[in-house]
Amino acid sequence: MNIRLLVFREIRFNLGGFTAGVLAIFLSLISYLIAGSINADLRINTSKKLQLMNSELNEEVTALEDGIRKSMKGLGFNIYIYPENQDLSAVYERGYGDKTMPENYVSKLANSKIIHINHLLPRLTEMVDWSEKDRSVLLIGVRGEVPIAYRGPNIKKPLINPVKEGSIVLGYELHHAYGLKVGDKVNFLDDEYTVSITHKRRGTVDDISLWMNLSLVQKILNKEDKINTILALECNCESLDRLGEIRNEIHKILPETKIIEKESRALARAEARNLTKFTGEKQIQNFLQSKKELIHIQSIFSFGFVIIICILCSFWISHLTISNINQRLIEIGTFTAIGFGGKKIMILILSRVLLMGLIGGMLAVLLFVITCPNVFGYDVYKNVTNNFSFIIIVLIAPLTLAVMSAWIPVLRAVLKDPVDVLRND
């Protein structure tokens, strides 16, 4: 004979009320576990979808990058080097720069160990009035190619030969309008020159351009030892950020310059790749954001729901305990008369409540362990159970809920004067 036996006998005697209490605890815990599973399910699906989206985007971007690499392969690209203070909008507007830099910049480059650039062409350009013909022309002073010193003189055939002193090269508009041919003499700003080359129509500013020897142009324009751009041709760089790399390289030698790339197909593709990557990432971000909000809202609702269930169950348990105690008032009075202290009586009633919590909790966990992997999948099951708070909640919450719900009625029963129920009526 011991307290345990009393508790078990009483439970058997009042099985209905006890079962109802077990059910209340079971419902509370199982609703928590279901809510946790639903939320974990959403979280896991979202991260899977996110992974898929990321890998799709990566594939797409990689394909574009491959395209860029292919189109760049073996094909050099061209850049312009301007003085640092050159306003680039003026360059885009007029087609040439108006600021100058020392001509020896080109020799600095040529004497360096630059690896990405193959040809260096310094220029001095300015729009001038061709007073003899009464029109504006783009006067371009060129020096021909400046050989890159460390590579030796004849590694590559020069792309452009210099214009000899006394010679002049004319764009399409300029020779066509005045019927000039190679070998003809022509006056330009009070001096006579021989036409050495006439260009075909290009449909660009080249058509109204006039090429002369650089030093001559410097003299004409009063800009001795000055140039306003260096054209670097057939630059080779395999990396995607080729412009960045060349900029780095040139800036180490000529820090006071500005580098831009001449438009190219590769450039357009790189832009497309950047755009794809940007919009893809943006899409992923939007998806993530909306899912995050959904997860947030869902967890608020589901746990709100769980809390409501727990509160209802708590009332339920407390009601069950009150009616159990009311039924047992004579019994409690009798135990008091026999010599049970308040503590023993409390243990007697609370053990019943604790057992409710224990059995209800165990049933809920059992049902969860059996059904969750089938209903939500093993990932969700693992996510919910591989969690420290899960263990704590499963171990403690059912018991705490049961005891807390029953606490006040139990305390009232213990503090009640037993004499009232012991008086014979």
Place this chain on the structure above:
Amino acid sequence: MIKESNLVKNIKPFVTAKKISKSYGNNNSVVVLNNISIDLFREEFLSISGPSGCGKTTLLMILGCLMNPDNGEVKIDNFNPYKKKSSDRAKIRSEFIGFIFQDFKLIPYLNVMENIRCSALPLGQISDNDKLEKLLSILKLDHRRLHVPSQLSAGEKQRTAIARAMITSPRFILADEPTGNLDEENTEIVLKALRDYSNNNGSVLMVSHDTNIECFTDRHLKMSAGGFEEK
């Protein structure tokens, strides 16, 4: 009349109540016990009779360490239980006192044996099987030992309650109208059991509104509203 043996052997009573008063209600408007004194000696079977509502049960509760009197002093074996903590009073009840009620107050979910044994629980004792068997046989409960109260007759219930009060061999038994719900035959069994108990080193205080009980007991007191009648 006080048993001769008590006068010789135990001049000092085992339980005494001196000038006890108890009132109920708002502002203590219902005066139930008014300045009454009573002694219970060793091996004495004392009965108290009186009309309904005169305060018999109230007196038993006070002597049974269940209700503090408003005034006066209770002493059990020379100490005042109301000067102790309630947990100590519970211990005194389990060690010294056995209760018997008119309506039995058996635990509904325990069978006869368990009901009897449960009073040994607070003492942390494992109840003595020989004693249990003896009680079952004396009180004619052998064949009912595994029955729960709802399956018992009133007499069987009261016999079970008596066995429960006696299993721990308390120093005294407080019986509140133990025969109130019983037929003649069972009344006789109960009274005999109490008589035997008082003959064997225990004391019994039995209250009843039935004045006929006095012929079974060592000493009898008549109670009227508030106190004892002068004899």
